[in-house]
Amino acid sequence: MSNPRSDPLVPAWRCSPGRRLPAYARDLADARARDLVPSQRQVVVFLDHWPAGPVTGLGPAICCPPGFHPARLDWRYLAALSVLVVPPPAPDGVRLRHLLAELVSARPKRLILLRPGGTPAAEFIVSEAHGQEVQP
Incomplete structure (x- = not known):
């Protein structure tokens, strides 16, 4: 059996120039490169932290880690999915706005x-019925 990541016939996600994937996003991005979507069509994005316990029932989880500017990460594979953003208890407001702006541009x-x-x-930034509701 071949390794899907090393098999040239299996599409793998290619990041935009100068960008890289957020933490824990490789499997999700590679699946999107093969036109697959999560079963719930939903992804959780944690900002600057990873939960202490397992993430269950919300779909795949990824993380914008501390030290990485959200604009340096590739978010395009989140297009057409529902994206839930979970910031830390006292988030850096500027950093949160940068993340939300990047996610809006991915067209969730x-x-x-x-x-x-x-x-x-909970606050809708983008809704299915109204599009972008809040300017990050």
């Missing part, structure tokens, strides 16, 4: 900012 079906314990608990 929905982009929802989740603020566990915050008010509001």
Whole structure:
């Protein structure tokens, strides 16, 4: 059996010049290169942290790690998916805005900012019905 990543007949994701994939995104990006989508058509993006416990029921999870500017990462494979963004409890507002702007430019079906314990608990940045609702 061949390794899918080394098999030249299996499409692999190619990042835009000067960009790289976020943490834990390789399998998702490679699947999108083969025209596959997650079963729930939803992805969770964590900003600057990874949850202590397992991520279940929300779809694949990826991370914009500390030290990487969101504009240096490739987000295009999130097009037409619902994207849930989970920032840390006290996020850097400028960094969060940069991430949201990059994700909006990837053209997701929905982009929802989740603020566990915050008010509001969820904010639509992009909705299916109205398109972009908030300017990041």
